[in-house]
Amino acid sequence: ISDMAFGIRELAKKLAQIRIRLNVHNVFILAKAHDETLISHTRETTEWLLTKNSNYRVYVESTLENNKIFNAEGLLTMNPSFRGRLKFWTNKLCAEKPQTFDIVLALGGDGTVLYASWLFQRVVPPVLAFSLGSLGFLTKFDYDLYPTTLSRAFDEGITVSLRLRFEATIMRSQNNRNTTLDLVEELIGEESEDNHTHKPEGTHNILNEVVVDRGPNPTMSSIELFGDDEHFTTVQADGICVSTPTGSTAYNLAAGGALCHPDNPVILVTAICAHTLSFRPIILPDTIVLRAGVPYDARTSSWASFDGRERVELRPGDYVTISASRFPFPSVLPLDRRSKDWIDSISRTLQWNSRQRQKSFKEWS
Amino acid sequence: ISDMAFGIRELAKKLAQIRIRLNVHNVFILAKAHDETLISHTRETTEWLLTKNSNYRVYVESTLENNKIFNAEGLLTMNPSFRGRLKFWTNKLCAEKPQTFDIVLALGGDGTVLYASWLFQRVVPPVLAFSLGSLGFLTKFDYDLYPTTLSRAFDEGITVSLRLRFEATIMRSQNNRNTTLDLVEELIGEESEDNHTHKPEGTHNILNEVVVDRGPNPTMSSIELFGDDEHFTTVQADGICVSTPTGSTAYNLAAGGALCHPDNPVILVTAICAHTLSFRPIILPDTIVLRAGVPYDARTSSWASFDGRERVELRPGDYVTISASRFPFPSVLPLDRRSKDWIDSISRTLQWNSRQRQKSFKEWS
Amino acid sequence: ISDMAFGIRELAKKLAQIRIRLNVHNVFILAKAHDETLISHTRETTEWLLTKNSNYRVYVESTLENNKIFNAEGLLTMNPSFRGRLKFWTNKLCAEKPQTFDIVLALGGDGTVLYASWLFQRVVPPVLAFSLGSLGFLTKFDYDLYPTTLSRAFDEGITVSLRLRFEATIMRSQNNRNTTLDLVEELIGEESEDNHTHKPEGTHNILNEVVVDRGPNPTMSSIELFGDDEHFTTVQADGICVSTPTGSTAYNLAAGGALCHPDNPVILVTAICAHTLSFRPIILPDTIVLRAGVPYDARTSSWASFDGRERVELRPGDYVTISASRFPFPSVLPLDRRSKDWIDSISRTLQWNSRQRQKSFKEWS
Amino acid sequence: ISDMAFGIRELAKKLAQIRIRLNVHNVFILAKAHDETLISHTRETTEWLLTKNSNYRVYVESTLENNKIFNAEGLLTMNPSFRGRLKFWTNKLCAEKPQTFDIVLALGGDGTVLYASWLFQRVVPPVLAFSLGSLGFLTKFDYDLYPTTLSRAFDEGITVSLRLRFEATIMRSQNNRNTTLDLVEELIGEESEDNHTHKPEGTHNILNEVVVDRGPNPTMSSIELFGDDEHFTTVQADGICVSTPTGSTAYNLAAGGALCHPDNPVILVTAICAHTLSFRPIILPDTIVLRAGVPYDARTSSWASFDGRERVELRPGDYVTISASRFPFPSVLPLDRRSKDWIDSISRTLQWNSRQRQKSFKEWS
Missing domain, CATH: 2.60.200.30 (Probable inorganic polyphosphate/atp-NAD kinase; domain 2)
Known part of the structure; x- marks a missing residue:
């Protein structure tokens, strides 16, 4: 039985990081719709995706349909092939047809990822989270590198960590x-x-x-x-x-x-x-x-x-x-993810175990 | 993959408590050999085991071979069938042939169970630990009830928790x-x-x-x-x-x-x-x-x-x-073991979350 | 200057426990007026005081004036001398003429003492607090012994600790x-x-x-x-x-x-x-x-x-x-008060540093 | 009595920071005698003091008497007036005649100040501590500014905090x-x-x-x-x-x-x-x-x-x-010392209550 226990441990270890190949059709973009910067980034990413592959459909929040900064109409007139591939999601759609989406791209901070968890109360598509500022516990990718990150993810597949909910x-x-x-x-x-x-x-x-x-x-x-x-x-x-x-x-x-x-x-x-x-x-x-x-x-x-x-x-x-929950949260990890990743997060974000280095204060003993 | 994760979880849950049927031949008794009370209990348990079933061999610490309180010679003269079935273990035997033993009976406190872990550095037989005082984290059985406990264990089988080492x-x-x-x-x-x-x-x-x-x-x-x-x-x-x-x-x-x-x-x-x-x-x-x-x-x-x-x-x-370690520690659990067992241990032994109940001290607000 | 510092320390030490002789005329009784037991105790203590010394005036909460359990009318008919010496206090009186009262007797728990602090926002008379249950941090006297406690306090004086507010x-x-x-x-x-x-x-x-x-x-x-x-x-x-x-x-x-x-x-x-x-x-x-x-x-x-x-x-x-605050809270201490008093309070009330004594758990080392 | 308590409080407050005028004759310099940099600083400070005022006598550790870096002989030959004013202290002198010294200058870190406390087991002269690195809890003065610091201290007096020992x-x-x-x-x-x-x-x-x-x-x-x-x-x-x-x-x-x-x-x-x-x-x-x-x-x-x-x-x-102890430790404070001084120390040295400022993580609520 010790050996069986060891086997289970190994299985669990593998499960902690599953490699998945994606067959991307429908991309879901999540960003705070009240923040002008984020709307611009959403627009930029949407255009990039629609341009990159004519099989991609991109879903953005329905409140962007008539948003001036997002300018959906302008986007559609750029390229006739975009029409029909730019879609708008609602909370209802997330609740009822979560399987529609092959991947969720979250733009923002850890709060945005929490919001993704709230939107998808049952099955959650893999969530790839871009940070607009410093990386967080849940936002593992730098937004500035999104073209490279997405190209690799869609071509080579992703590594997913199933987070307990x-x-x-x-x-x-x-x-x-x-x-x-x-x-x-x-x-x-x-x-x-x-x-x-x-x-x-x-x-x-x-x-x-x-x-x-x-x-x-x-x-x-x-x-x-x-x-x-x-x-x-x-x-x-x-x-x-x-x-x-x-x-x-x-x-x-x-x-x-x-x-x-x-x-x-x-x-x-x-x-x-x-x-x-x-x-x-x-x-x-x-x-x-x-x-x-x-x-x-x-x-x-x-x-x-x-x-x-x-x-x-x-x-x-x-x-x-x-x-x-029977519905864990699949968080996309960087491909070169290392054990230290989490320790880095707590050290950087929480200043865990940090102290100004002193000269030894027992210098006379 | 969520379902697979769920399956692994269920497997792990079962593994946490494995039911084993024992085919007992060789019983190992562990007790502090410098404590007179424990030597008496070792003697009593040994006699009970040798008497109960003529297939049982009982191993006690080799230092008891000439111990007056244990009185091995007296024991052997009680019943001719005991001869050849009373054996003495040494640290070397534990190290080299741990598979010899079908079960370890530990008599004492949590320290005795730690000692069992030290003795068996590789494979550990299932350890059933009797407490001489109040129950501890690792000593789950009351010594006073040993005849019932052992009879049930040998007849109906045991539940074992594989503790990480x-x-x-x-x-x-x-x-x-x-x-x-x-x-x-x-x-x-x-x-x-x-x-x-x-x-x-x-x-x-x-x-x-x-x-x-x-x-x-x-x-x-x-x-x-x-x-x-x-x-x-x-x-x-x-x-x-x-x-x-x-x-x-x-x-x-x-x-x-x-x-x-x-x-x-x-x-x-x-x-x-x-x-x-x-x-x-x-x-x-x-x-x-x-x-x-x-x-x-x-x-x-x-x-x-x-x-x-x-x-x-x-x-x-x-x-x-x-x-x-590849060699976990199989700790025998009470058959009616419940989730609360551990909470009871920390409440009773460490007085976790205990406080004198007060009359509410906001009585005037 | 070291010596001066030492002198200040000594002064502060004395100040921590001041001995005061009382010239008692007006006694203030504080108890939760919605608790029947406390009303009875208030009645009992009032009668005892009025009987004990014809110079004492006793102030109870004005809500008791027509309270059936307190039965002010009944009390006054017991002894003609009581009339004029049973008085009723209001929050306004506490706020405006706190010097009226020579001592406050609090009956209840620590919450009652907090209430006394709330009532007397500026000068606070010495507060002698009786506990109805187990002694608390602020209720230092057992109500059952009130006749002895009060007799000694009024005859021999009291020791007061000035608590920082x-x-x-x-x-x-x-x-x-x-x-x-x-x-x-x-x-x-x-x-x-x-x-x-x-x-x-x-x-x-x-x-x-x-x-x-x-x-x-x-x-x-x-x-x-x-x-x-x-x-x-x-x-x-x-x-x-x-x-x-x-x-x-x-x-x-x-x-x-x-x-x-x-x-x-x-x-x-x-x-x-x-x-x-x-x-x-x-x-x-x-x-x-x-x-x-x-x-x-x-x-x-x-x-x-x-x-x-x-x-x-x-x-x-x-x-x-x-x-x-310029207005500390004078808490009456038991005459035989000892350093340990506070340690006893935290040990008893909060179970500070308590643990079930174990047999040593390093028994094998 | 409340007023008396208030008075004591005021006295204590003043005592926490005593202003003293110095009549400096004998200056004691303390620095780790095994550190070359500190020996150089000791030499520099000694020369500065001897030069500044012909009434000053400077005591350095006796181990420096024949130290090449300190070069006592070289110092004495610089100026004939130095002879007789450069002195060497021993542990024995500190123990027996601590009153000899009008002020102790400590060069180093907090450990050096602890060492001063160890040297002066009874009366301690005022200790003015220079830090060679970042300021510490006990080293309040930047060594680089020592000429200004000492000139002001000797001319205008010092503020001393009597630290409990x-x-x-x-x-x-x-x-x-x-x-x-x-x-x-x-x-x-x-x-x-x-x-x-x-x-x-x-x-x-x-x-x-x-x-x-x-x-x-x-x-x-x-x-x-x-x-x-x-x-x-x-x-x-x-x-x-x-x-x-x-x-x-x-x-x-x-x-x-x-x-x-x-x-x-x-x-x-x-x-x-x-x-x-x-x-x-x-x-x-x-x-x-x-x-x-x-x-x-x-x-x-x-x-x-x-x-x-x-x-x-x-x-x-x-x-x-x-x-x-009857012998507190008189630590010299900066003249413009402020309440915040200690908070600054714990913030800077221990990073008390520090955290990377985050964007609010409740952005979606």
Whole structure:
């Protein structure tokens, strides 16, 4: 069995970086539509793509259809072959026909990549992210080199890292906030087979983290944390951050969590300002199903947020389930990607382990 | 590919807990031979096993052969069938013929289980660990119930968790401590193909952690950290702790690292008293090969230790490689083992997230 | 000068614990008026005081005047001498004539003592706090022993610790949120002599902490921190906690600050979930004047709160000044008070440095 | 009494920065005598002083008397008036006649200033520290400007900050390591009046910190901590760091302690790698007397070190007392010293609260 374990490890290692050949027809471009610079870049990239290969169709955001800077009409008049190949995407199209797109080109910063994750709630096309400024955790390509990058990607194929996403579902108590009820009993007690106590209300696939916190509430939250069918602990804190490895450098960092390489199949659970001395962040396998809820006798609601958006009130008795999503996020890596890539990111972006070099301060000993 | 990833995840989940049927012939008993209580328990368990099934052979430590409390001679005279079935193990036998043993019974605390890991440096038989006091992270069975536990284990089979071990090898510089040399250049520079710069000297399979620290040295250490073929960072600290998930509750905890579920395939890297504000513990995949070394221009040596033992001096230019071992540690789990088991361990043993419940202290707001 | 320094140190030491003889006429009783148990205790203590000495006047909260459980009418009919000596206090009386009261008896928990601090915004009478449950950081006396405690206090005098309070004032920008302005320039730049840029709006004397945070806002805050006439740093975080030593065991603890003995004349500045790896809590002298403000170009407001109450919006350009108050909080200490008192509080209430004693886990080395 | 407290505060504030007029006769120069550059600077400064005023006597380290680079003979032949005014100091002279010197000029880094503290174990002359590289926590003056700096200092006077030092004394048990004894009982039990149990052995005045740790010992230490006549706690850790505010940026930082402004009259107690989740650094008044000792039943010794030097073994039963010294360290401040000075030091030297400014990463919300 040791050998089998070793084999699985090798498989997992390969899976962390899959090489894919692309047969590109439909290219999706994502950029913040309110930023003039980005609109110009979108226009430039679109023209480049339409010119490069007459089989390519390019989808840009529908708000650009009548945008003066983008000037779709001008683009179409440049070359008769462009007509019919310049298309406009809507959120609805992303939700309903994500398989339409062979690749997503994201232009901007890490926030744009998070937005791509939000747009594609189920299947996500491979996302190749260009940075307009310094490279980030998710934006691995320099926009200035886009012609070379895209030519190589379309010709030679791409390397994709499947980043863990969470599927998070809000579960509403059907019990009218009866403060004599016990959430722990309802979820894992003997009577818990009966699933009529809660109803699902909205599912989110998230790339960074789910936060349950006190929201606008001045007092701390009391949050019941469950794993699979067990009650783990009661967290007395400003909140709790349940983070993917990708999210470890975002809010998890601020809450005091460890920095976690994105290839690790783990869930990071960190309290936000725990009102205790003995909370230490924990790292759980991504095969576990977590539930975080508000006790029935809580005096206030808590709030759940998903990748920093979509803040939703959790009233006493409500909870949110968090588990590994069946729909990971395929992030395109540079072809010459190295182990050090992530260490470089945390060193450069977060100044991890940096210190002014001093002359030794024990010079007299 | 998402589906494939999902499949791998499921496989990995199953692998985390393998059910094995045992065909028991040779039982290995491990207990601290200098503790009178433990010798009595060893004697009691040995007698119970020899009596229970005439096919069982029981191996106890060779120092017990002439121990008065154990009284081997008395045991053999109790029943003629015992003769030839009571055997004595030596460290050499463990090293050379580990496959001899169908199961190891450890009696004591977590330290005894660490000792089992030390004894079996390559293949490790399944280890079923009885606690004499309160249950620990590795001692999952109450000794008082040993007859029931063993009967069920031998009849119904056992569930085994394969705990990650590291293989750590000391690499000695062959360059006579030439302080003008650059360790980074030697290990990952263009000339690094030539492997004549360092020679291996001793390999250790460890279950908890490898520590490289300043040892008896009063000043801090400077440690170069490499991952695969890259230079990660230079750590200015009292030392560095590279821990398995199993070791996350040992020295890693003291150094400020996160608590990590033992099923996670990760490496925890934590500085010990970093002389910088910006070191944060990092979590790496267990597919990476780490190297931690002493720069040639260091004014002092550092010391490497393996599971808290075997402290070895690393002189300038030396380093230690750390990677996932091909020989994991099969730890026997209770049959009714639950997700919560680990959370219970950290709550009970470390008082994780415990606090005296207070009346709310915002009573006037 | 060393000797002078030593003398000052001695003086400060004495000041930390002042012995006062009381000439008691007017006793103020403070208890949560919505809790039936506390009303009974208030009634009991009032009767005991009125009976004990015909010179005592007892002030209870005006809401008790017609409270059935307190039954003021019944009390007055018990003894004709009580009439004229049972009085009722209002918030207004506390604000305008705090010198009226020779001593405040607080019944409840630490929250009640915080409330006393809130009621007496300027001069505070000595506060003797009875705990109804386990002793807290501020409730040093067991209510069950109140007759003995009060008799001794009134006869032999009391020992008072003068706890540092902060005076915090909100300063409103008069510049109509002009985002081209620079707060740093306004506060410490060359033009900063002109004090027309900001106007004060409300001052609070607080015992625990001033928090400036993102409030209901989902994104982090950017807070400019000034000390005396210098710009210290820009904090990118969920917020900032500026705590007295008394408050070090409250929100400061949750934010990761050190625990600070209440006698220290210091200000504790701790970021709340700093979005950086290199923020470490700092300890400043209480002679410094701090200012924490929202930059003019901030996209959102921040919120200031005072002892967890009175949340106030700080719009871009606004700031709050924080400095040692001229009105400390005289907390009555047990007569046999010892150095260990505070260590006992943190050990008992926060389980500081507690761990299940283990058998040594290096038993094999 | 509030007013008195306020007065004391004002006094303390003034004391933090005392203005002194110097009547300079004897100048003491301290620099590392093994560094050629520093010897040249010492020579240069000596010549400048001897030339500047014929009343000045300059003391340099006695090892320079025959040093070729310093070339004392050459110096004396430059000007006949120099003879008799160039003097050589020894450690003995510092220990016995510290009042001889009107001012100490330190050339080097913070380590040189620590060395000055070590040389002057009782009264310390004002120390004006020049940095040869970037300014440090204790080296406040740029060497390149020494003529201006010294001229102003000698003419206009200096501002001195009296930095807290600790007096630490090793107390040896006279009980021959009887493991049945109880250190807690001996130090604070009923029999503790009898002071024959321990004898003092060596006192150190230290500027940064006293560390008691496991030294070369591979297992953790168990340290009993006492404050005044109380037992505070038992620390299970690699060690304990008791730091002055000055030392808060040295080893205390590495152990996880808060950064503390040097004017604060406090003692910082921080565990080094505590083997518990619930240790949090504590800040105590400098009026307390601490004792840290090794229990009689400890299996190993611990080691005490003083400002990183003078490591001394503490055998079971031994302890070290730590209290505010009567001999503070007078550090000369720049005349235009500002509150921000310390914040600048921690920002520049430790990169406190620094982070690469990012474009906001919530750009899509």
